[in-house]
Amino acid sequence: RKEVEQDPGPFNVPEGATVAFNCTYSNSASQSFFWYRQDCRKEPKLLMSVYSSGNEDGRFTAQLNRASQYISLLIRDSKLSDSATYLCVVNGGTGRRALTFGSGTRLQVQP
Amino acid sequence: EPEVTQTPSHQVTQMGQEVILHCVPISNHLYFYWYRQILGQKVEFLVSFYNNEISEKSEIFDDQFSVERPDGSNFTLKIRSTKLEDSAMYFCASSESGARNYGYTFGSGTRLTVV
Numbered sequence: 001r002k003e004v005e006q007d008p009g010p011f012n013v014p015e016g017a018t019v020a021f022n023c024t025y026s027n028s029a030s031q032s033f034f035w036y037r038q039d040c041r042k043e044p045k046l047l048m049s050v051y052s053s054g055n056e057d058g059r060f061t062a063q064l065n066r067a068s069q070y071i072s073l074l075i076r077d078s079k080l081s082d083s084a085t086y087l088c089v090v091n092g093g094t095g096r097r098a099l100t101f102g103s104g105t106r107l108q109v110q111p
Numbered sequence: 112e113p114e115v116t117q118t119p120s121h122q123v124t125q126m127g128q129e130v131i132l133h134c135v136p137i138s139n140h141l142y143f144y145w146y147r148q149i150l151g152q153k154v155e156f157l158v159s160f161y162n163n164e165i166s167e168k169s170e171i172f173d174d175q176f177s178v179e180r181p182d183g184s185n186f187t188l189k190i191r192s193t194k195l196e197d198s199a200m201y202f203c204a205s206s207e208s209g210a211r212n213y214g215y216t217f218g219s220g221t222r223l224t225v226v
Contacts (some may be wrong), residue, residue: 046214098167101154
């Protein structure tokens with residue numbers, strides 16, 4: 001089983017649509033969870049941390065289900081500028097700072 | 112906004128040569144990292160560095176790799192004898208100490224091409 005598994009997509013959605021990405025992780029000891037976005041041939045950029053209680057940042061909402069080892073990201077009112085690859089990222093466990101990246105889900109928002 | 116600076120942006124080297132990739136982390140950060148991304152593949156952890164020593168490393172980070180913080184600002188990755196399969200984008204990152212949910216800041220990367 002992959003350590004962090006994501007649907008590679010691509011997800012092709014019209015502007016204004018709501019789109020959801022899911023991710024599962026295998027290491028039950030993971031303590032820190034993130035969504036990063038990566039534009040083509042650029043560095044990953046932190047989009048948001050993910051907390052068990054769920055958290056929202058503008059149009060973006062992230063959820064974590066520790067029991068199912070499942071993380072989600074919801075993007076509302078998609079913009080053209082949201083087109084990117086979204087990376088699900090977890091750490092290796094208590095005290096470990098090394099991050100394990102999923103392969104990413106590609107989103108293409110179309111006019 | 113503070114940023115992590117990497118140089119050069121692109122490095123071409125012959126197989127078997129040594130390369131040094133340079134990074135200037137964010138000034139008040141205490142943890143430093145190197146990751147790599149082979150074209151079309153996922154980002155992979157290489158090594159983390161704290162308090163002037165390696166704190167974690169992956170299986171990829173074998174004896175041909177080394178890291179150094181030669182002064183108060185730079186953080187380098189050395190690859191002693193490059194192989195074709197070392198061709199990748201190498202990202203440096205840094206983070207503050209503190210809350211466990213704090214993410215990193217990545218530099219814009221060095222594209223290493225081994226020929």
